[in-house]
Amino acid sequence: MSTFVKQLTYHKHEHEPDSAALTLEGIVVAYHDAVNGRVTALDNLNFTVQTGERIAVVGPNGAGKSTLFNLIVGTLKPTDGRVHIFGHGPDGHICIAYVPQRNNIDWQFPVTVEDVVMMGRVGRIGLFKWPRKQDWAMVRHSLERVNASHLAKRQIGGLSGGQQQRVFIARALAQEAELLLLDEPLTGLDKPSQDSLFDILDALQAEGVTALVATHDLNTAVERFDKVMLLNREIVAYGAGQSVLTPQNLQHAYGGHVHLINSEDTMMALADTCCGGRE
Amino acid sequence: MMTWFTDPLQFDFIMRAMAAAVIVGVICSVLGVYVVLRGMAFLGDALAHTILPGVVIAFLIGWPLAVGALIFGVLTAVGIGVLTDRGDLKEDTAIGVIFAGFFALGVALLSASGNYTLDLAHFLFGNLLGVSTSDLWMISVLGGIVLLTILLFYKEFLVISFDMILAATLRLPVTFLRYLLLILIAITIVASLQVVGIALMLAMFVTPAAAASLLTRRLPTMMLVSALIGIFSGITGVYASFYWNIASGPAVVLVATAVFILTFLLAPGRGVVWRYSK
Numbered sequence: 001m002s003t004f005v006k007q008l009t010y011h012k013h014e015h016e017p018d019s020a021a022l023t024l025e026g027i028v029v030a031y032h033d034a035v036n037g038r039v040t041a042l043d044n045l046n047f048t049v050q051t052g053e054r055i056a057v058v059g060p061n062g063a064g065k066s067t068l069f070n071l072i073v074g075t076l077k078p079t080d081g082r083v084h085i086f087g088h089g090p091d092g093h094i095c096i097a098y099v100p101q102r103n104n105i106d107w108q109f110p111v112t113v114e115d116v117v118m119m120g121r122v123g124r125i126g127l128f129k130w131p132r133k134q135d136w137a138m139v140r141h142s143l144e145r146v147n148a149s150h151l152a153k154r155q156i157g158g159l160s161g162g163q164q165q166r167v168f169i170a171r172a173l174a175q176e177a178e179l180l181l182l183d184e185p186l187t188g189l190d191k192p193s194q195d196s197l198f199d200i201l202d203a204l205q206a207e208g209v210t211a212l213v214a215t216h217d218l219n220t221a222v223e224r225f226d227k228v229m230l231l232n233r234e235i236v237a238y239g240a241g242q243s244v245l246t247p248q249n250l251q252h253a254y255g256g257h258v259h260l261i262n263s264e265d266t267m268m269a270l271a272d273t274c275c276g277g278r279e
Numbered sequence: 280m281m282t283w284f285t286d287p288l289q290f291d292f293i294m295r296a297m298a299a300a301v302i303v304g305v306i307c308s309v310l311g312v313y314v315v316l317r318g319m320a321f322l323g324d325a326l327a328h329t330i331l332p333g334v335v336i337a338f339l340i341g342w343p344l345a346v347g348a349l350i351f352g353v354l355t356a357v358g359i360g361v362l363t364d365r366g367d368l369k370e371d372t373a374i375g376v377i378f379a380g381f382f383a384l385g386v387a388l389l390s391a392s393g394n395y396t397l398d399l400a401h402f403l404f405g406n407l408l409g410v411s412t413s414d415l416w417m418i419s420v421l422g423g424i425v426l427l428t429i430l431l432f433y434k435e436f437l438v439i440s441f442d443m444i445l446a447a448t449l450r451l452p453v454t455f456l457r458y459l460l461l462i463l464i465a466i467t468i469v470a471s472l473q474v475v476g477i478a479l480m481l482a483m484f485v486t487p488a489a490a491a492s493l494l495t496r497r498l499p500t501m502m503l504v505s506a507l508i509g510i511f512s513g514i515t516g517v518y519a520s521f522y523w524n525i526a527s528g529p530a531v532v533l534v535a536t537a538v539f540i541l542t543f544l545l546a547p548g549r550g551v552v553w554r555y556s557k
Contacts, residue, residue: 034367075447091450098444109316109441110492110501119441122434123449130434155496175449 015095016087021179021210022049022072027081029067041067043234045081049227051178052208054201056221056241059231060254065214068231069181072212073098085179094123097177099168101184107157113167114139114152120174142173146200162193169200180204180211186220198224218245287521292408296520299410299418300513300531303474306422306467307483308491308509309429309502313460315488316440320481321371322359325378326461327468327480329355331385331402334472339392345421345469351381352465356458405476407527408520414473421470425463436460437498474513475528482532487512490535490542493549508538 027045030038042064049055057065070076071083074090085093097120120142121135143149146166151159159167165185172180186194201211215221221228222241230236230244232253237244287293314323330348337347355377362373389399401409410418429436439446439456446453468480475483491505516531525533544551 073444073448075444094448094450096448098448100442100444106316106441110496110498111437111441112497115437115497116441119434119438119445120449122438123451125434127435128431171445 015178019084019087020048021051021053021086022212023047023084024071025082025084027071027083028079029064029071029076030079040233042071042078045235047229047235047238049210049212051086051210052205053226054205054211054224055213056225056228057212057214057231058216058218058221058228058245058253059236063232063253065231066183069098069183069212069214072096072179072181093179095176095178097172097175097180099165099172099180099182099185102161102164102188104183105156105164105168107159107164109156111156112152113148113154113156113159113170114143116156116167117142117170117174120171120177123175138174138176139170142170143167145173145203146170147196160193161188162190162196165189165193165197166200169197173204178209180209182211182213184214184216186213186215186217194220218250221245284518287518292410293517293521295410295412295415296407296517296527297514299415299474300407300517300527301510302418302422303471303483304487304509304511304513304531305506306425307471307475307480308487308505310425310463310467311484311486311488312491312498312502312505313436313440314464314484315492317460319464320485322374322461323464323484324481325374326352326355326464327477328378328385329381330465330468331382331477332388333385334402334469335385335388335392338398339388343417344472345417345466348469348472349462349465352462352468353458355381356461401476402472403476403478404526405472405474405479405528407474407517407531410473418470418473421466425467425470428459428463432456432459475531479528479532482535483509486532486535486539490539493542493546508535512538 024045024047027042028040029042030040033039045068057068059065067076071078072085072090073096074083074093083090085096090096117139118131118135121131121138125131125135140149140152143152146169148163148166148170151163151167156164156167169180169182185197189197201213204211213225222245225241227239228241228244229238230249230253236253237246237249288297311323314320330351333347333349333351333354334344335347336342337344358377359370359373362368362376363370385402386399389395389402392398435446435451435456438449438451439453439460443453446456464484467484468477471480471483487505487508488501490508491501495501495504512531512535515534516527519525519530519534520527542550545553547553
């Protein structure tokens with residue numbers, strides 16, 4: 001981690017030295033539905049993500065990717081099992097940043113790019129205080145790192161898809177996040193925008209930032225991530241991409257009717273379960 | 280021409296009405312920015328109605344109206360929470376049930392007590408020209424509390440309005456902030472009761488902020504423009520009320536609505552006329 005970031009880093013929880021970035025033990029998420037009775041959204045999840053790893057999370061819609069992210073963020077409590085982040089439960093951490101799917105953001109909202117990035121600082125500025133000089137410096141620095149300095153004064157509605165994604169990563173940088181969750185950041189981005197996104201993720205990884213990325217793009221998952229997690233309510237397979245995304249595993253995760261679409265530079269998995277999920 | 284503007288100002292009751300309309304115009308319009316951005320219009324309208332039983336009870340037993348209103352404002356918020364908590368009812372359904380039930384209770388209480396029609400009309404549509412000096416004090420104090428709270432929690436309210444998950448990852452006290460916003464709305468409704476009344480309260484929250492949203496691209500400027508529209512509507516409404524004998528609440532709201540329509544048509548870059556002429 002750069003010394004600049006380190007100087008300003010502050011945790012409500014001191015991170016345990018040598019502990020993994022993320023450990024899930026025996027996680028079950030179940031809820032009662034008026035129509036279906038007891039529904040298990042996630043079942044018996046056990047896995048560890050080491051600090052600095054970049055993980056692709058793939059699986060059909062409704063596989064529980066969003067549920068998993070909500071668990072890690074701490075907005076959802078597991079029915080059973082435990083989540084550890086740098087050795088503690090998620091509650092005390094402000095080092096987790098969530099980059100939402102782009103269609104979950106109100107792009108008409110009256111804020112500029114630098115306003116959005118400054119929101120990442122709110123947890124550190126504290127109640128009843130206004131942004132200080134070092135907070136604005138952090139915002140400028142974060143925008144520089146994602147090559148978006150020239151967009152600072154723009155209203156967020158006027159940005160392209162790739163720019164929108166970069167601005168939200170800048171917000172995570174301003175938050176001084178060490179665990180980054182990105183919810184389908186590649187969807188709708190052209191190849192150059194995807195490449196520049198991975199350039200940023202590479203730079204972050206070099207500083208020890210851990211990232212979990214939900215995606216539907218299986219080729220990218222294999223090529224650009226340390227590990228792939230294939231999820232469908234339970235972990236179907238987890239490990240190096242080539243060993244995880246085998247035809248058998250994909251059949252298992254996506255059901256009987258998986259269609260693998262190979263185009264020039266992407267492989268997408270489409271299945272009948274698509275769009276029937278709860279995500 | 281000048282005397283047309285200055286004549287009404289000789290009267291103390293007009294000056295008090297102007298002052299009340301300006302203060303209420305500012306607080307409703309500034310808080311209304313959050314109501315519009317967070318999509319709370321229906322909830323705001325409901326709160327304006329559900330506080331009626333609280334106001335009536337306080338009025339009958341001689342307590343400050345604000346106290347009764349706050350109690351029922353909080354009861355509304357908690358009631359909606361309880362009804363939707365189990366996931367069996369949607370939020371707008373829960374709001375609708377409580378909205379109608381509490382409002383009926385308020386009207387029933389009022390009807391059982393003496394001067395029904397006159398009081399009901401004042402609660403429903405306001406009585407701007409009847410603002411007393413002590414009313415003006417109450418409006419000022421409540422308005423000051425609302426604006427100060429918005430200033431203190433500005434960045435937190437911004438985050439919960441824009442991105443709830445970010446608010447959670449930053450470990451902001453989200454539930455507290457949401458209730459605080461509801462309480463501010465309840466306080467503002469009490470302060471505005473005499474100016475616009477319950478039935479038209481929603482217009483003061485939504486209309487200036489909606490017009491401002493078409494003219495601005497940042498939250499602070501949106502609040503400022505919304506407040507200016509609120510002030511203009513208040514003052515113009517009092518003149519209209521004085522010269523043409525229109526009920527003051529509707530007069531204020533009609534001015535705000537006219538400003539909105541003009542903005543919708545003419546706003547630079549986003550107005551209807553602008554788009555057609557391109």
